Amino acid sequence: MIVLYTDFGIDDPYVGQMKAALLQHGRQDVPIVDLLHRVPDFDPRAGAHLLAALQTRFDPGSVFLAVVDPGVGGDRQAVVLEADGKFYVGPDNGLLAVVAARAQTFRSWRINWRPVELSVSFHGRDLFAPIAARIAAGEWPAAALAECGSLDHAMSADDLAEVIYIDHYGNALTGMRAVNVPQDTPLAVGAVRIPPARVFAEVPTGQAFWYENSVGLVEIAVNRGNAASVLGLAVGSLVKRAT
Amino acid sequence: MIVLYTDFGIDDPYVGQMKAALLQHGRQDVPIVDLLHRVPDFDPRAGAHLLAALQTRFDPGSVFLAVVDPGVGGDRQAVVLEADGKFYVGPDNGLLAVVAARAQTFRSWRINWRPVELSVSFHGRDLFAPIAARIAAGEWPAAALAECGSLDHAMSADDLAEVIYIDHYGNALTGMRAVNVPQDTPLAVGAVRIPPARVFAEVPTGQAFWYENSVGLVEIAVNRGNAASVLGLAVGSLVKRAT
Amino acid sequence: MIVLYTDFGIDDPYVGQMKAALLQHGRQDVPIVDLLHRVPDFDPRAGAHLLAALQTRFDPGSVFLAVVDPGVGGDRQAVVLEADGKFYVGPDNGLLAVVAARAQTFRSWRINWRPVELSVSFHGRDLFAPIAARIAAGEWPAAALAECGSLDHAMSADDLAEVIYIDHYGNALTGMRAVNVPQDTPLAVGAVRIPPARVFAEVPTGQAFWYENSVGLVEIAVNRGNAASVLGLAVGSLVKRAT
Numbered sequence: 221m222i223v224l225y226t227d228f229g230i231d232d233p234y235v236g237q238m239k240a241a242l243l244q245h246g247r248q249d250v251p252i253v254d255l256l257h258r259v260p261d262f263d264p265r266a267g268a269h270l271l272a273a274l275q276t277r278f279d280p281g282s283v284f285l286a287v288v289d290p291g292v293g294g295d296r297q298a299v300v301l302e303a304d305g306k307f308y309v310g311p312d313n314g315l316l317a318v319v320a321a322r323a324q325t326f327r328s329w330r331i332n333w334r335p336v337e338l339s340v341s342f343h344g345r346d347l348f349a350p351i352a353a354r355i356a357a358g359e360w361p362a363a364a365l366a367e368c369g370s371l372d373h374a375m376s377a378d379d380l381a382e383v384i385y386i387d388h389y390g391n392a393l394t395g396m397r398a399v400n401v402p403q404d405t406p407l408a409v410g411a412v413r414i415p416p417a418r419v420f421a422e423v424p425t426g427q428a429f430w431y432e433n434s435v436g437l438v439e440i441a442v443n444r445g446n447a448a449s450v451l452g453l454a455v456g457s458l459v460k461r462a463t
Numbered sequence: 464m465i466v467l468y469t470d471f472g473i474d475d476p477y478v479g480q481m482k483a484a485l486l487q488h489g490r491q492d493v494p495i496v497d498l499l500h501r502v503p504d505f506d507p508r509a510g511a512h513l514l515a516a517l518q519t520r521f522d523p524g525s526v527f528l529a530v531v532d533p534g535v536g537g538d539r540q541a542v543v544l545e546a547d548g549k550f551y552v553g554p555d556n557g558l559l560a561v562v563a564a565r566a567q568t569f570r571s572w573r574i575n576w577r578p579v580e581l582s583v584s585f586h587g588r589d590l591f592a593p594i595a596a597r598i599a600a601g602e603w604p605a606a607a608l609a610e611c612g613s614l615d616h617a618m619s620a621d622d623l624a625e626v627i628y629i630d631h632y633g634n635a636l637t638g639m640r641a642v643n644v645p646q647d648t649p650l651a652v653g654a655v656r657i658p659p660a661r662v663f664a665e666v667p668t669g670q671a672f673w674y675e676n677s678v679g680l681v682e683i684a685v686n687r688g689n690a691a692s693v694l695g696l697a698v699g700s701l702v703k704r705a706t
Numbered sequence: 707m708i709v710l711y712t713d714f715g716i717d718d719p720y721v722g723q724m725k726a727a728l729l730q731h732g733r734q735d736v737p738i739v740d741l742l743h744r745v746p747d748f749d750p751r752a753g754a755h756l757l758a759a760l761q762t763r764f765d766p767g768s769v770f771l772a773v774v775d776p777g778v779g780g781d782r783q784a785v786v787l788e789a790d791g792k793f794y795v796g797p798d799n800g801l802l803a804v805v806a807a808r809a810q811t812f813r814s815w816r817i818n819w820r821p822v823e824l825s826v827s828f829h830g831r832d833l834f835a836p837i838a839a840r841i842a843a844g845e846w847p848a849a850a851l852a853e854c855g856s857l858d859h860a861m862s863a864d865d866l867a868e869v870i871y872i873d874h875y876g877n878a879l880t881g882m883r884a885v886n887v888p889q890d891t892p893l894a895v896g897a898v899r900i901p902p903a904r905v906f907a908e909v910p911t912g913q914a915f916w917y918e919n920s921v922g923l924v925e926i927a928v929n930r931g932n933a934a935s936v937l938g939l940a941v942g943s944l945v946k947r948a949t
Binding site (some may be wrong): 228230231232233234235236237239240243244248249290291292293294295339340341342345346421 | 707709710716725735737739740741742744762763764765873874875904905906907908917918919920921932
């Protein structure tokens with residue numbers, strides 16, 4: 221399975237071009253899943269924490285094509301990561317760094333191959349997709365890769381006590397793993413206290429709460445309301461334990 | 464064919480996670496079609512009428528994975544419906560009730576099976592997708608199901624004289640089936656009279672009209688304009704026959 | 707490969723219905739790629755130039771299902787085009803005219819077949835999809851087609867010195883092919899001078915520039931900014947050489 225994780229948006233022709241490249245360079249019977257194309261723009265840090273959480277639900281052997289690449293055409297490296305049996309193809313700009321930092325088993329390679337036609341602005345289509353397609357097809361592109369001991373852009377394995385994503389309901393996902401927060405602890409955003417709850421259905425309509433979401437992250441929500449609007453949350457908003 | 468019908472939106476990672484679950488639990492050669500991921504939030508009634516209209520164009524054997532589920536984690540049942548040879552998997556909260564009420568042949572089952580890892584907030588991925596995947600793969604999950612005579616949340620088979628969906632052109636779909644409205648009848652929204660027309664191309668630019676849309680519903684439109692903006696329509700706006 | 711190119715949007719149930727029709731009328735193992743569903747509404751001219759640029763990256767044999775069809779239900783013809791070994795199915799309203807004008811080899815056919823159930827407003831699903839599905843499955847629908855020497859709605863092969871698309875980053879794609887503009891030429895939008903650059907990473911943050919994008923078009927961008935907002939660009943904005 222090839223899993224797409226980008227900031228390309230879903231309105232534009234970029235995802236389609238990348239999928240066509242995957243089909244042209246790989247096997248047409250490998251499923252392609254659009255996981256997320258709205259990773260916060262220009263923000264590999266939030267994207268790195270969100271990817272680390274989302275990947276936990278995918279089976280070993282999955283190939284993540286992860287492209288948030290504001291430095292495309294500059295000097296950042298292109299890399300392949302194998303972390304706990306899953307593969308990641310993308311830029312070495314931090315986007316893969318939390319997955320790497322938390323992995324129990326880890327290898328990484330620089331992509332030294334360059335296609336004959338390489339646009340300066342769309343390595344997702346021209347460089348990363350052909351490599352991901354071959355890995356997903358079971359053909360390891362050894363000649364294209366040079367193993368390296370670590371990523372250029374490393375990050376800590378620690379949680380990030382910030383909002384990292386706001387979904388279309390207005391729920392605010394944080395970079396805090398719920399397993400690291402006692403279940404009965406109230407949190408706070410600014411001066412607003414956010415009590416815990418197990419599930420939407422047990423909270424009165426309109427009330428803010430936090431809960432462990434379906435990928436294990438602390439998520440701030442308002443039952444049948446828009447938490448981001450009500451609480452003034454944005455990607456980067458700091459989350460603390462209430463005092 | 465598995466047909467997805469949700470309010471998950473298309474910006475967020477929820478559809479992708481559900482598709483990955485379908486692939487992990489089913490056959491990878493069963494096509495998955497995204498029918499709609501913007502069913503009006505928290506509104507199973509509009510969604511029920513829209514689903515009843517949209518499903519008419521699908522072949523028997525299609526499996527609809529239909530999830531608008533604000534009560535997830537509460538006490539609503541999870542059900543499978545077979546209606547006129549098509550299958551529906553989702554919550555028993557009204558979303559499937561118009562399909563059920565209009566079906567000529569009808570059976571229903573409660574899903575008693577629970578997966579080992581069941582998130583409290585994402586039954587689409589953890590509970591409904593595995594069941595839908597197995598049905599679509601031709602493996603009836605008998606051990607997971609208990610037949611029940613009816614749905615908990617029943618609705619009338621009657622049309623709904625309200626706007627149930629506004630598309631990105633601004634066209635307003637109603638819950639009225641055109642076959643139940645004489646073709647030359649003007650309708651009204653508030654004080655505004657809406658004459659009938661057969662097709663956009665026969666109406667002057669900027670003029671409001673209603674017509675039988677491609678799934679048989681009365682739809683209010685403005686030729687080369689945005690009917691919802693021009694007429695102030697929203698989901699729930701009442702539609703009457705003009706007097 | 708079937709490539710979808712429409713103005714249906716991605717929020718609404720129209721793309722899904724068209725895909726279901728493709729699957730019902732064709733082979734389920736032919737991949738379907740969503741290239742773009744946000745072609746500027748009601749504007750076959752911009753859409754024609756964008757399609758001509760995007761198609762260059764696809765392999766011969768690809769089948770484009772291209773539907774921007776404000777005149778559906780009127781008297782425009784439905785056509786199939788073969789241009790340089792690729793196929794195009796859609797309305798004869800200009801949308802395919804730039805591809806046709808630039809093709810080295812070219813044939814065209816009118817679609818005379820009509821399905822038993824033909825909605826007046828959704829030929830994408832009822833008329834174009836079945837034809838595209840059969841072509842992509844390798845079954846040429848000879849009985850449905852009548853060869854014609856040319857399209858009714860012809861356009862010039864020349865570039866269009868206008869903005870033809872604005873992406874979600876705010877980058878403005880123009881109808882000018884970069885190969886026709888000297889690389890060191892500054893351009894202008896209104897009174898604003900737009901210098902050239904090779905790539906985002908070599909331009910200071912916040913500065914406007916133009917570059918050859920990944921499909922060979924002149925594109926106006928602002929490094930880590932929104933060019934359309936900063937420069938007040940919209941589809942149709944005129945682009946000139948700076949004096």
